[in-house]
Amino acid sequence: MKISRDHERTPEETPREPTDDAAVIETSGLTKAYGRVAALKSLDLRVEKNSIFGFLGPNGAGKTTTMKILLGLSRATSGSGAVFGKDIATEDFEIRRRVGYLAQDPRYYGHMTARETLRFAARFFYSGPEKAIESRVEESLALVGLSDRADRRIRGFSGGERQRLGLAQAQINAPELLILDEPAASLDPMGRRDVLEIMERLRDERNTTIFYSTHILDDVQRVSDSVAILQNGRLLAHAPIHELLSTDGSGAAVYEIHIGSSPEEALEAARNRIRSQNWISALEETPGPGGEKTWLVKTTDEAAAEENLLRLALEEKSIKILGFGRKRQSLEEAFFDLIEGGGDET
Amino acid sequence: MKHKESATEQATGRSSEEHSPLEPAEGSLNGFRNLLGKENGEWTSGFSLIAHGAIWMLIVAIISVVIAFIRGQMEPGYSPRDINDAGLLMFFVLGTVASVIAVVAGTQGAIIGEKQLGTAAWVLSKPASRRAFVLAKLAVHFRWLLTVSLAFPATAFYVLMTAISTLPPPPLAFLGGFGILALGLLFYLSLSLFLGTVFESRGPLAGCVFGFMVAGFMIANYAPEVTAAFPWLFFQSGFYLVSQQTIPLYGLVSIPATALWSVLFIILAMRRFERAEL
Numbered sequence: 228m229k230i231s232r233d234h235e236r237t238p239e240e241t242p243r244e245p246t247d248d249a250a251v252i253e254t255s256g257l258t259k260a261y262g263r264v265a266a267l268k269s270l271d272l273r274v275e276k277n278s279i280f281g282f283l284g285p286n287g288a289g290k291t292t293t294m295k296i297l298l299g300l301s302r303a304t305s306g307s308g309a310v311f312g313k314d315i316a317t318e319d320f321e322i323r324r325r326v327g328y329l330a331q332d333p334r335y336y337g338h339m340t341a342r343e344t345l346r347f348a349a350r351f352f353y354s355g356p357e358k359a360i361e362s363r364v365e366e367s368l369a370l371v372g373l374s375d376r377a378d379r380r381i382r383g384f385s386g387g388e389r390q391r392l393g394l395a396q397a398q399i400n401a402p403e404l405l406i407l408d409e410p411a412a413s414l415d416p417m418g419r420r421d422v423l424e425i426m427e428r429l430r431d432e433r434n435t436t437i438f439y440s441t442h443i444l445d446d447v448q449r450v451s452d453s454v455a456i457l458q459n460g461r462l463l464a465h466a467p468i469h470e471l472l473s474t475d476g477s478g479a480a481v482y483e484i485h486i487g488s489s490p491e492e493a494l495e496a497a498r499n500r501i502r503s504q505n506w507i508s509a510l511e512e513t514p515g516p517g518g519e520k521t522w523l524v525k526t527t528d529e530a531a532a533e534e535n536l537l538r539l540a541l542e543e544k545s546i547k548i549l550g551f552g553r554k555r556q557s558l559e560e561a562f563f564d565l566i567e568g569g570g571d572e573t
Numbered sequence: 574m575k576h577k578e579s580a581t582e583q584a585t586g587r588s589s590e591e592h593s594p595l596e597p598a599e600g601s602l603n604g605f606r607n608l609l610g611k612e613n614g615e616w617t618s619g620f621s622l623i624a625h626g627a628i629w630m631l632i633v634a635i636i637s638v639v640i641a642f643i644r645g646q647m648e649p650g651y652s653p654r655d656i657n658d659a660g661l662l663m664f665f666v667l668g669t670v671a672s673v674i675a676v677v678a679g680t681q682g683a684i685i686g687e688k689q690l691g692t693a694a695w696v697l698s699k700p701a702s703r704r705a706f707v708l709a710k711l712a713v714h715f716r717w718l719l720t721v722s723l724a725f726p727a728t729a730f731y732v733l734m735t736a737i738s739t740l741p742p743p744p745l746a747f748l749g750g751f752g753i754l755a756l757g758l759l760f761y762l763s764l765s766l767f768l769g770t771v772f773e774s775r776g777p778l779a780g781c782v783f784g785f786m787v788a789g790f791m792i793a794n795y796a797p798e799v800t801a802a803f804p805w806l807f808f809q810s811g812f813y814l815v816s817q818q819t820i821p822l823y824g825l826v827s828i829p830a831t832a833l834w835s836v837l838f839i840i841l842a843m844r845r846f847e848r849a850e851l
Contacts, residue, residue: 335695
């Protein structure tokens with residue numbers, strides 16, 4: 228896992244490496260400044276083909292800015308990027324042919340119906356035949372459950388209906404890459420579940436790569452293959468989700484040892500023995516009920532910990548070990564660890 | 574969301590592609606026709622077309638004709654040609670002012686509104702040409718503004734004036750005068766679209782377009798030679814063309830100059846919008 232605490236590279240030192248086949252999105256030193264305000268600071272990102280990539284961060288972190296730069300709607304101040312190996316600065320038109328995009332607060336033309344909106348979107352990609360376009364429109368309406376409201380003007384649509392329409396228009400061109408900016412916002416729990424299911428189906432059945440931002444961490448944990456966490460325009464973490472959840476905010480693996488009521492001398496000896504290992508970076512003890520204790524042991528060498536950590540603890544015969552295992556944190560814990568740990572920069 | 578059972582085909586869109594392959598849209602102005610349809614739809618779907626039509630018919634045609642009628646009643650010595658001249662002067666003055674007001678009312682939000690709402694970002698996240706986005710607005714707004722603020726009122730005015738004075742104004746010259754007003758409308762429209770790529774809110778745009786017209790009327794009194802470069806005295810050129818079959822020298826210069834300014838504003842609008850952050 229890559230944990231980025233600070234990017235020291237200057238914008239001038241950001242040549243783009245060639246993109247290989249497996250990366251759909253690749254950025255190098257991508258930077259965006261609005262006057263003196265840096266919205267994005269030297270972002271290095273890589274999104275693998277056929278994956279669901281969760282892009283997380285508080286409001287104002289730079290997520291939407293990144294998406295707009297990838298689509299050519301905004302220009303990077305420095306750095307570079309490629310989508311499908313095509314340069315985002317010079318080949319954005321070609322990129323948009325193969326991408327679907329759902330904006331954070333999608334707005335469409337109020338005088339159009341849902342059907343007309345999808346037809347309008349489809350005609351940017353296809354010149355005909357009309358029957359095939361209409362067929363695609365019908366399928367898209369059915370996909371998001373808007374068939375019964377297809378001929379209603381969208382001026383009167385609720386936020387959730389607009390969001391569904393947004394998903395339908397984003398996939399109207401059967402895109403290889405879907406960029407979704409908070410796709411589950413303004414949806415009720417069932418709508419959210421349906422959106423996540425559609426995202427998984429698109430990945431599994433059409434091999435679509437999905438790059439999406441959200442604040443709903445449970446959703447990310449449920450469907451994402453990889454995540455990146457951004458704060459104040461700075462990349463804090465970028466890793467497959469299983470790696471992110473099995474390490475703490477600094478990238479160290481964490482093991483948990485549950486100990487029953489045991490003599491203090493034995494515990495002290497075990498603590499000292501564990502702490503003396505050069506692959507142990509920290510040991511924190513949390514008291515539990517009935518004299519139980521939990522040790523959280525951070526290690527820089529997972530293999531050594533897997534092999535030796537329990538053994539070291541058991542060397543004290545009078546210690547009662549109730550449980551041992553690698554600590555799996557929730558995404559919420561990982562997110563707050565990273566955000567609060569990296570929140571000193573403004 | 575319904576119909577999840579037929580997930581594969583619906584989600585992948587395979588069924589339609591297998592049975593009837595879609596042809597990719599191509600071209601350097603990709604999306605132009607699509608955007609034309611959208612802009613036309615915006616004009617025709619609401620009340621704006623009817624509202625514009627009624628207002629400009631009343632102001633440009635009816636008021637001009639009524640004034641000519643009253644002048645004819647008040648001055649028994651007026652010939653049919655004098656009555657025509659009284660009506661024509663009002664028509665060209667009101668037509669000039671109407672076209673500027675109509676441009677501001679109809680297009681101040683054409684680009685700025687779409688930038689603020691996010692619809693421009695949505696459209697341009699598709700493979701749509703930014704030049705097509707601007708040109709479609711120019712073409713459709715020109716079409717409808719010309720129709721409602723000048724063409725319909727001009728037709729009504731011509732018919733009513735002929736009925737009142739019993740002498741039809743020379744049709745070709747009247748058509749020429751109409752063409753001059755139409756060029757003036759194009760100038761203010763292209764200026765408005767260009768300013769839409771410069772400003773982020775509507776107020777400065779409206780102020781600049783109105784201010785340009787008002788300033789022109791004032792400048793004409795103090796530095797008349799400057800008016801040759803802009804459409805400020807187009808109402809005089811149109812009036813003289815119809816009533817005297819001649820255009821003053823400043824008018825002969827201002828017509829090509831205005832055409833050039835219009836082209837320049839359109840090019841500048843496209844260039845600025847090409848680089849706009851959405």
